[in-house]
Amino acid sequence: xxxxxxxxxxxxxxxxxxxxxxxxxxxxxxxxxxxxxxxxxxxxxxxxxxxxxxxxxxxxxxxxxxxxxxxxxxxxxxxxxxxxxxxxxxxxxxxxxxxxxxxxxxxxxxxxxxxxxxxxxxxxxxxxxxxxxxxxxxxxxxxxxxxxxxxxxxxxxxxxxxxxxxxxxxxxxxxxxxxxxxxxxxxxxxxxxxxxxxxxxxxxxxxxxxxx
Numbered sequence: 726x727x728x729x730x731x732x733x734x735x736x737x738x739x740x741x742x743x744x745x746x747x748x749x750x751x752x753x754x755x756x757x758x759x760x761x762x763x764x765x766x767x768x769x770x771x772x773x774x775x776x777x778x779x780x781x782x783x784x785x786x787x788x789x790x791x792x793x794x795x796x797x798x799x800x801x802x803x804x805x806x807x808x809x810x811x812x813x814x815x816x817x818x819x820x821x822x823x824x825x826x827x828x829x830x831x832x833x834x835x836x837x838x839x840x841x842x843x844x845x846x847x848x849x850x851x852x853x854x855x856x857x858x859x860x861x862x863x864x865x866x867x868x869x870x871x872x873x874x875x876x877x878x879x880x881x882x883x884x885x886x887x888x889x890x891x892x893x894x895x896x897x898x899x900x901x902x903x904x905x906x907x908x909x910x911x912x913x914x915x916x917x918x919x920x921x922x923x924x925x926x927x928x929x930x931x932x933x934x935x936x937x
């Protein structure tokens with residue numbers, strides 16, 4: 726299955742460190758981050774699961790649930806969780822799916838044969854409350870993910886869903902944003918952006934973040 730931005734995230738039921746999980750039911754009205762790991766007891770993955778656990782409350786503030794998957798079984802995951810707590814100083818505090826049958830990996834095209842024909846690459850899927858995939862990206866197994874960037878991405882998606890803006894390069898929460906080119910009506914501009922805006926070019930108009 727080829728997944729794109731806007732695709733409905735494929736549903737599944739799979740065992741996890743917190744019991745069986747059906748994706749759509751588990752997410753409910755929340756956003757979700759589904760991210761994969763090549764296998765258990767690997768060094769980069771250990772740091773990633775620790776970092777994600779440290780940031781769990783930041784994701785929760787944004788109504789985001791974390792869900793990880795590794796191709797090993799849940800019994801192995803429970804053993805690995807001890808190493809994560811010991812080395813990263815935090816407990817694994819969100820579900821880690823077992824995927825020994827590669828069901829989730831195949832549904833989400835997480836195995837790239839040119840890289841490795843049995844282990845998953847570092848895939849990330851951002852899923853909104855309507856179960857649509859809003860962003861997807863992939864790192865090679867050798868490169869750990871930047872979870873601050875994933876938070877920034879969620880901030881951008883949630884902001885641009887609620888206002889007629891886009892976020893510029895290197896934007897962070899609280900920074901100026903771009904008014905979408907389709908919005909041209911002067912009255913609507915004044916209503917939506919009472920702090921005003923700066924037109925660098927007719928198509929490039931910057932305004933303070935409207936929900937701040």
